Amino acid sequence: MSSSLPTPPSILLPHLPPKTHVGIDLISFTSTPNFHGIREPPEGWHFLYTGTTASLSLRCGSWFYVGDISAAGHGQNDTALVVRDERTGNQRTGPEIHIWKWNADTESLSSLREGNDSERLEAMRLKANLGSLWRAGGLFRYRSRVSKVRLSDHSSTKEGVVKVKDDEETELNGRKDWQQLTDWISPRLLTRITGSPEMDVDGHPRWNLTSAGTANRDADHIPGLDKPAEGSTSDADADQEQEAEFGFLPVDLRRTWREGAIGRERTEAAQDRSWALGDLILRNSSLVSGETTVDERTGEIQVLGELQFTFLMVMTLMNFSCLQQWKRLLELILTCRQAIVDREMFISDVVRLLLLQLQRCDDVDGGLFGMDGDDDGRFLRSLLKKFQRAVDQVIEKGTKSKVKTELDKLRAWAKDEYDWELAHEDIVKEGKIRLEDGELVDMDIDENDEYEETGEYAPLVVDLGDDNTETQSVSDDGEASDLEDMRY
Structure with missing residues (x-):
């Protein structure tokens, strides 16, 4: 086994089945037999997800951070979830190698957990083989965007230069877009919405969720089917119990x-x-x-x-x-x-x-x-x-x-x-339209009703009586009582 490790960060996905739908940040692709991970992801937030097919399948994903997670988000008072060494109290960053394992039962990726001796040994073995994987081309280079126009290998030198320039510009723009799409996300926010993160063998936090996750207000509650039956131990019931509700802001x-x-x-x-x-x-x-x-x-x-x-x-x-x-x-x-x-x-x-x-x-x-x-x-x-x-x-x-x-x-x-x-002022609100038989018909747009206070948005006039007229009502005990004038 090779002991030399590449210095850039790496994402290892061993034993991932071929033809699995894989996505990271702004791109997605179908895995090949030689695909074992992604190399050189830039510093910042990333979202990795998989699905058995590109459509009509459950997708499972994880948020994770490359680099110093205490820099995540722009909030001055965000408390970053940074793992500390129990003996020294110093931040334990570990190598920037993020490892997932494929769970055949759930058909999704999961972390190699800290505290598990067998999984810690597996992580050490995978890290030791990282150099050979790197040299064999088994790691996909991180891309934020893929240029839609691909020139053939027989392109002229001039076209090749243009292609490289366009690819570099596309990549820079894609990375800039992703950074601007995630720059307000913080560990505090992810924990509030998805729950506490799980820690991998190197102490990197990951926040997991699926395409089936939901907030309680958006869930379809069917009597008798919301909760598994007592004593049920099926895998489906266990997955349902582990699916946490989203903790969205109450709007x-x-x-x-x-x-x-x-x-x-x-x-x-x-x-x-x-x-x-x-x-x-x-x-x-x-x-x-x-x-x-x-x-x-x-x-x-x-x-x-x-x-x-x-x-x-x-x-x-x-x-x-x-x-x-x-x-x-x-x-x-x-x-x-x-x-x-x-x-x-x-x-x-x-x-x-x-x-x-x-x-x-x-x-x-x-x-x-x-x-x-x-x-x-x-x-x-x-x-x-x-x-x-x-x-x-x-x-x-x-x-x-x-x-x-x-x-x-x-x-x-x-x-x-x-x-x-x-x-x-730029919207045509009403006018005439000529039908096929030549008749002119007056037309207006429904969206104008609210602005003009017409249609269903027209004010409702309520006759409260003359100002000098005393309004009375009959109380529950049959006696007349004055009503408070509700006009303002």
Whole structure:
């Protein structure tokens, strides 16, 4: 056995069956008999997942970090899960060799666990053979993107130079995209959503989940089938028990006002959800180190990180519950008005992230919008129209705003890519259309009803009586009692 180890980080996947669907970050491929792992993954977060087939199969994946995990995320108060040596108390980083084993029973990858002597010996043997695997070409070089245009081996020198240049540019752009898609994710966030990580033989934490994972609010509860029968010991029941519920941020779009709010306050909070967003951020914020004040930026980072996590789990695992939470968070944020000014940095970060995610939505099998039966993206288009209108009303013309700058970029891209018109004044709201027989018919768009307060959005007029008329009701005991005037 060769004892020389390559210095760059490596990912070993021994005994992986050929023709297994493998994905890491932004690319996926089908494994070959000579595939034994991936070499030279860059520092940062990575998501590795597998499936027995490219479609219509359960996908299982793991989040892990290459490098110093204490640098993960942008939150100042995020507590990184770093393994410490029990004797010295120093960080035990170990070699940057991440090893998975193939579990034939569950048809998924699992960690070589620390504390297991046989698995620790297996890890030592695999590390000792890493040099020979490297030289034999059994390790796939990490790629963030694969160029769609592949030139033949007989290309001319000039074409070959162009190909190398294009490949390098594609790779750099792909790595930059992945870093921007994961830069708010932290160990604290992954632990909150998926549960405590498992540790491999070298003390590297891994957060595991599957395409079947779900939050309780998104689960289909069928009486008699939600829990395994008592005394059942089948593998399927055991897997069901081990499948932890996602710990998503609690977003309730049906109640967006404070406890005890009545009348106009409730109405305004239902139209402008800035209070609900602020309350969610505050409840997930951390105290400033050494002080009693709350750093709300840490709560904002939790929301941004969850937006990243849910989108990437839709893109890689096609997880339905993550799609619903991604939409809930966007609906909460993009229906805020006062937060556009009060939380300018946070809202601009959300818009910038949303643009990057939309640029990657075609990477989802069948398309991001097609997953939920919304092929034309009506849900998101409607949200962005409302948000554009709110920005135009809250921010005066000529005023510098990070939110407006990022939204202009998003609007231009959406126009070029999807032909979406987000500005209200650019949308044709009503007109005439000529039928085949020559008849002219008046037409208008349904999406205009809310803005014009027509149709189902028309105000309801209630006659409360004359101002001088005393309104009375009959109480349960049959006596007349004054009613409180509910007008405001």
